[in-house]
Amino acid sequence: MSRPFELDALFQSLTALPGVGPRNAKLFEKLCGGPKVLDLLWHLPVDFIDRRFSPKISEAPEGCVATMEITVLDHIPNARRNQPYRVKVRDDSGVMSLTFFHAHKDWIEKQLPQGEQRIVSGKIEYYQGNPQMVHPDVAPLSERASLETVEAIYPLTAGLTNKVVRKAAVGALRFISTLPEWLEPEYKKRQKWDDWDVALKQTHEPENMQALLPEQSARQRLAYDELLANQLTLALVRHRQKRIGGRVYKCNGVLRSKMMTALPFSLTGAQERSLSEIDKDMHAPTRMLRLLQGDVGSGKTVVAAMAMLSAVETGAQAALMAPTEILARQHAESLKPWLETAGVRFVTLTGRDKGKDRALLLEQIQNGAAQIVIGTHALFQDDVAFADLGLAVIDEQHRFGVHQRLMLSAKGRGTDVLVMTATPIPRTLTLTAYGDMDVSRLDEKPPGRKPVETLLIPHEKLEDMIEGLARKIKEGGPNGPRVYWVCPLVEESEVLDLAAAEERFDILRYRFGRVGLVHGRMKPQDKDEVMARFAAGELDILVATTVIEVGVNVPEATLMVIEHAERFGLSQLHQLRGRVGRGGDQSYCFLVYTGPLGETAKERLSIMRQTEDGFLIAEKDLELRGAGDILGVKQSGLPAFRLADLSVHGELLAAARDDAQLIMDRDPELESERGKALKTLLYLFERDQAIQYLRSG
Ligand code: ADP
Ligand code: MG
Secondary structure, eight states: OOOOGGGGGGGSBGGGSTTOOTTTHHHHHHHHTSSBHHHHHTSOOSEEEETTOOOOGGGOOTTOEEEEEEEEEEEEOOSSTTSOEEEEEEOSSOEEEEEESSOOHHHHHHHSOTTOEEEEEEEEEEETTEEEEESOEEEOGGGHHHHSSEEEEOOOOTTOOHHHHHHHHHHHHTTOOOOOOOSOHHHHHHHTOOOHHHHHHHHTSOOSGGGGSTTSHHHHHHHHHHHHHHHHHHHHHHHHHHHSOOOOOOOOOHHHHHHHHHOSSOOOHHHHHHHHHHHHHHHSSSOOEEEEEEOTTSOHHHHHHHHHHHHHHTTOEEEEEOSSHHHHHHHHHHHHHHHHHHTOOEEEEOTTOOHHHHHHHHHHHHHTOOSEEEESGGGGSTTOOOSOEEEEEEESGGGSOHHHHHHHHTTSSSOEEEEEESSOOOHHHHHHHHTTSEEEEEOSOOTTOOOOEEEEEEGGGHHHHHHHHHHHHHHHGGGOOEEEEEOOOOTTOHHHHHHHHHHHHHHHHHHHSOEEEEOTTSOHHHHHHHHHHHHTTSOSEEEEOTTOOTTOOOTTEEEEEETTGGGSOHHHHHHHHTTSSOSSSOOEEEEEEOSSOOHHHHHHHHHHHHOOOHHHHHHHHHHHHOGGGTTOHHHHOOOOOSSOOHHHHHHHHHHHHHHHHHHHHHOTTOOSHHHHHHHHHHHHTTOHHHHHTSTTO
């Protein structure tokens, strides 16, 4: 099956719309986040101007937008170029001027002939005590209706005016056609929702403030459609995964007990609980698809290791995949003593293994000599074959997509999947990103950690703070504190980010000497090298843009400085702060801010002072910023919604999840009437991949 033809009109290029041409198509694409007509239809108005208000001149309040019937009195052309051209007009209540800057005389004379009546529409302003309209829209009396409208106001970008965007949007509305209804009829009735096409048109014709609210009926319906497409996709993935039968591991935990003897600590309650949830999955005949969520330092690695040992004990292999080379090596390093004690053979495979070495590793993986394989996405490659991959553990999953998750597990038969993420995600968001998975949470830190002390530093005090740092580093000598220094996030510009970081780097290097710099544009090798020097204690300060590798572990680092902290989201601040406080020493986090702070920024910084609970912070973040911005969307890999706002539409998400579940129970191949309509929904949201999971293709 390919895309239903009803959708063709919506998938046309934006250039099919009036006023969109080769010159501004790129701007439109940037504005609405995609190249097709539908993208503009999903670009919803944020405000409107009501031009239906029609007061008398003498009664028109300043600042209001009005449409009025007037008679043209005189023209007062401008004497100099930089003066406006004025036209005096009147109605039976008074006189006002129409003001034009840089306008052509001929054009104005033609539009507003002396003595004639016209309709003008614009904003009433007072200039030297007299009412005026600057650059009003003008029409003959017969076209009154064309001006007396409600004009939707769209979010804009430099180079596109609302007039142009509105015109294109009105053009786009004409491409909307009736689509088969994919909503469950009872639910739709209960919600009192309109059809899809009606709802979409409505959102572009707001007539009052209510119409702009996300709680409004048409917007709810559209949000629900988007969430349903998301949940249905995940449900299809899950269904397919579970259809492939799982394995039943019969193990008595010998290897695990051996490993326990090498652990200098006992498991936390949360670790025990998560592990027993994993065990239950692994002992059951269905496949495990489980997400293990826990803050940095909550002890995910131990749990993963124990799970891998269960697989190994029954003769299967286990793989642990990390998003970067450096993390893969770090995992290998920390697992080594435990695996050795348990007598398990493991290898590490990353993109750097080449030639003969690589061939040897591949052989060990293929013949089963390697019982555990630790690596990067190099594990995906076609020539990597496992003897019998029973369990795939994927760390820091938000760097990978649902699809990659499938690719690794496809390397075995009925392979169990355990995904670990250090990003505490609010429950609602977990559903959208991992709706296909069961969730275990490590919500308790191992004992003995000192909380990180968080201080707010106004930018004016930055020098004093540096002074203090210099003293500490000097006093400490070789065992002095190690410092992460995160540089400001400059809006939308990696180049400016970098410039700021380089400048800070120069200043600090001049002052401290042993300072390194890492940023997103460096080659991975170079980045790894600087990080390694920092980890080894050859550098006191590591200056970084926000790209500090997720999860990198330098227990000796006890100081975190974040410049322009007010520009970061809560979850980001939390992630950054999580890089210190990993060793036994007291750690500090300095949030350097530049005032004046807005309400939200103030609240964010104060929450950072109050708590280190990642889950709580994530919930707050969602509340304060809306889902779109959480974690700085780009690096999060979480689905970005166009129409749904999860800080408002959380309940719809839960409903969509249940709906998707029901659909999978009743009609998993989407063959019924509603099923077919649901396929259209999936195409509408470009979930073509999900459709391939259907037997009927
Ligand atoms: P995560 O992967 O969740 O960031 P790790 O698994 O790397 O966390 O654990 C962080 C540190 O805490 C490691 O040094 C680990 O050995 C230690 N650790 C893990 N579990 C416990 C525990 N129950 N008690 C004490 N220390 C623990
Ligand atoms: Mg980790």
